[in-house]
Amino acid sequence: MIVGVMSDPGFRIRPASRDDFATIERIAAANDEPTTAPRWPGYLYLDHLLAEAALLVAERGGAVVGYAGAAVVGGRHPAAHVTDLFVDPAVHGQGVGKHLLRGLQLEVDAPAWTTSSSADPRALTLYVRAGMQPLWPVLYLDLPLGLPAPDIRGDAWPGGRPSSRQLDPGSASAIELAWSGRDFAVQYRHWASRPGGLAFAVEVDGRPVAVGAVRDGRIGPGRVLDHLAIAPDTDPVAALVAALWSTAVRISPPEPAPEARLTFALPGPHPAVAFVLRNGCRITDHDTFCASDPDLVDPARTVPDPSFG
Numbered sequence: 001m002i003v004g005v006m007s008d009p010g011f012r013i014r015p016a017s018r019d020d021f022a023t024i025e026r027i028a029a030a031n032d033e034p035t036t037a038p039r040w041p042g043y044l045y046l047d048h049l050l051a052e053a054a055l056l057v058a059e060r061g062g063a064v065v066g067y068a069g070a071a072v073v074g075g076r077h078p079a080a081h082v083t084d085l086f087v088d089p090a091v092h093g094q095g096v097g098k099h100l101l102r103g104l105q106l107e108v109d110a111p112a113w114t115t116s117s118s119a120d121p122r123a124l125t126l127y128v129r130a131g132m133q134p135l136w137p138v139l140y141l142d143l144p145l146g147l148p149a150p151d152i153r154g155d156a157w158p159g160g161r162p163s164s165r166q167l168d169p170g171s172a173s174a175i176e177l178a179w180s181g182r183d184f185a186v187q188y189r190h191w192a193s194r195p196g197g198l199a200f201a202v203e204v205d206g207r208p209v210a211v212g213a214v215r216d217g218r219i220g221p222g223r224v225l226d227h228l229a230i231a232p233d234t235d236p237v238a239a240l241v242a243a244l245w246s247t248a249v250r251i252s253p254p255e256p257a258p259e260a261r262l263t264f265a266l267p268g269p270h271p272a273v274a275f276v277l278r279n280g281c282r283i284t285d286h287d288t289f290c291a292s293d294p295d296l297v298d299p300a301r302t303v304p305d306p307s308f309g
């Protein structure tokens with residue numbers, strides 16, 4: 001555990017408290033990544049990080065000038081995911097980010113590290129130097145909820161049609177753990193606690209082929225697929241399409257407003273990228289997934305949450 005003064009004179013890296021939230025939010029918003037939203041109660045996201053993850057701030061001259069977070073994914077292949085790394089734009093490029101990331105790596109004892117890096121060359125530089133290799137783009141996609149389901153190859157589901165149902169977060173994370181060796185139990189609880197949030201499974205003949213978490217949009221109408229894991233022996237294109245058009249994902253609102261969208265992230269190498277782009281999805285932005293172990297995450301079997309993996 002680190003608490004206190006880092007080697008560089010002038011910076012103090014320390015654990016955050018709730019008293020820092022207003023300043024953290026100001027720094028996040030100044031970097032166009034606010035942590036609060038009109039449809040979210042209070043500091044939902046920061047409260048989760050404070051309770052279940054590592055959340056550090058950097059102080060200079062007694063003022064908080066940056067913050068960083070890391071959340072552990074447990075299981076057979078444990079790893080820490082850098083959730084946040086943001087510095088006050090007034091002091092970008094002065095070493096604050098480097099000290100925050102070093103502080104996280106001292107605070108969190110994990111054998112592997114992952115993150116979704118922004119395109120900021122300073123961010124990528126810090127992650128690569130810290131041992132995380134840039135592996136693939138994380139594409140942010142947006143799909144009008146009113147679009148009908150596209151046709152999928154007739155032989156995609158020989159055993160029957162897929163259906164979906166709500167699961168308790170613990171059951172969803174247990175299924176994913178059995179498939180991938182990665183334990184997102186803490187994250188599933190948080191995803192399901194978000195407004196309109198629930199964990200769900202897509203099943204064929206009673207057998208789960210995908211599990212995930214979905215919720216309402218933070219700002220406008222629509223749904224956000226926070227995370228999805230696809231079974232190892234399942235066609236990843238068919239499973240993704242089944243999830244995107246499932247009742248569980250689209251449960252509210254029943255009659256979507258014309259402008260309502262379903263948003264989600266997809267790894268660039270996921271085999272469904274071309275299919276969804278041909279069928280109404282639009283790319284709104286992209287980051288770069290970085291990991292210290294290139295085999296930790298199978299990009300064909302996941303819809304990653306940029307904040308939690």
Ligand SMILES: CC(C)(COP(=O)(O)OP(=O)(O)OC[C@H]1O[C@@H](n2cnc3c(N)ncnc32)[C@H](O)[C@@H]1OP(=O)(O)O)[C@@H](O)C(=O)NCCC(=O)NCCS
Binds near residue numbers: 084088098099119122
């Ligand atoms: C990314 C960010 C957190 C980095 O923090 P920072 O305090 O600005 O960065 P630092 O000064 O600690 O370190 C940046 C390093 O990158 C180096 N660098 C800058 N531009 C570079 C480039 N184009 N290529 C290689 N290295 C570069 C700097 O020289 C510095 O290294 P040094 O200290 O050894 O000289 C901060 O700039 C930020 O908040 N950016 C906007 C938000 C964002 O994108 N956050 C990342 C979310 S994933």
